[in-house]
Amino acid sequence: MSGVLVHLPSDGGTEAARGPVSLRLGPGDVARFGRGSASVPVELRLPHPAVSRLAGEIRVTEDHWQLSNLSTAQSYLVENPEGAGEYFRVPPRRAGAPVPFEFARVVLPTQDRLVSFQVFAPDHVYLGSGGSAGQGGTDTLTAFSLDRTSTYFLVLVALCEPRLRDESAVAVATTPQIVERLRNHPVCGRLTARAVSSHIDYLAEEKLRIAAPGGADSGPGGRRNGKREAIVGLVLRFGLVREEDLEILPPRRGAHRRPEVVGR
Template structure:
C-alpha cells in the first residue's frame, strides 16, 4: 500500500487529493486519500501485481495505471500498452483529456475529474479524483508583489456542483426561515434535480460532494460521537458544513440564484 495519510496544509494552501471509486472489492464505495508525493496504483490486480484501487473488469490491465499527488495538481500515468484513458471534467461542457497508452505523469488540470477506462460491460469502468484545492487571490487585492497578496481562506468554485450542493444545504437559512434540521441528502438531490448540471445527480454523489466540502474545501474536523452510527456521522458533517458556510459568509443570499426555480408549495414561501 502506498498511502501514508492526508498531506499537510501550509500557508493556507491545501495539499492532497481524494480518489473515490463507487464500487470496490466488496461492492461498496472506496475512498483513498493521498498527500503530496504519494501515489495509488490501480488496475485489476493479481498476487504478482498488487494494486491500491482494484477495478474488477477483464478489460482492465492487471496494472493499469498510477495516480500521483503533487502540491497543486495530480498526475496520471497510463501503464497499459493498448488502451487510452479518458479524464472527464464533470463540471465542464464536455471537457476531457485523453491519456494515451504508456503516457507517464500526464498533469490533470481539473479540480474534479472522472477517469474512464475501456470496458467490455455496458456501463464504463470509472473512478473520481478530487484534486488539490485551486487557490485564488482575494478579489479585492490588486497590485503589489506576489508575496504581499492575500489568498482566500476558502477557495470554492461557484460554478462547481459541490457549490450547488452547499447552497442547497444552506437554502433554508438563506431564505430567513427557521428550519429544525439541515436538508437530508435525498432532499438535496430532489432540490437540484431541475438544474441542467444535476439531472443525473445521485444520493451517493451528493454524499461525496459533502465529504469533499468538509474534508478538503472547508477543512472541518467533525469528530464522531461515541457509538454514533453512519447516519449520525453524516448528519453531523452536513450540520458542520452549513454552520461554517453561514458563519463566514461563504454561502450568501445572492447565491440562491444559482439554484433551479422551486416548484410546488415551497415556491410560494419566499422562493424564486
C-alpha cells in the first residue's frame, strides 16, 4: 500500500477563509485532527468551536487505514460517497476502527453545520482467479449465480437504481416505474408489468432464494413490497449490483453527468 491522501476542502464560508489542505500519509504515519491549540498541535485543523481540540487520529497501516475517535461524547460518521449511502458510525473513544472504503468522508457533527474531510486510499488488491485450483475435491458452489446479460438482471438493476443513486434510503422502484425505465432499452422495449413481476419472482425464489416475507395478515401488496425490499437489501449488501451497473440502463431524461472527484 502506497499510503493515503487526506483532503480538507476550503473553508470559504468563514471569516478567516482558508484554502484546501492535503496531507499524504505512508504506512506507519499518524495524523491527528481537531480544533487544536498551542498546547495541542494537530496535523489537520478543524477550526469549529464544537470540535474537540484533539478530536481523533488517522493511522495508516500496510493495507488499510484506521480511524480513532478521541471525543468523549460525539460519534463520527465515515461515509462512502461512491457507495449509495453506505456508512458506519465510530462511537466515542473507539480506537483504531478499520475503514474499508477506497474513498471515504469523515463527518463530525456540530450545531450549525457538518464538518468533514476526505480520505483517498489506493484501490483494493484482489487475489487472482486461480484460488484453490489443484487442491482436489468437488468444486465450490456459487452462492448467487446471476447472468449479467439477462433481462432479469436489467430488471434487478432498475429495481435497485433509487438506492444506488442515493435518491432514497428506503424506497425501491415499482413495477410501472421499471417498465417505464426500461422502455427505451433495445431488449426491453415491449416489457410488460406482468413480465417484470415474473422476473422479480424468479430472482427472489430461484436466483436469490429469499423466503416469502410477511405474516398471515400480510396482503398480496405487502408481500410483494417486502419481497422487493428484501431483494434490494440482499444484492446491495453483497455487492451483487453496484453503481457501475447503472450504465446498462437507458440514459435518464434530463440526467446530468455526476461531477468527478478532484484530487484522486
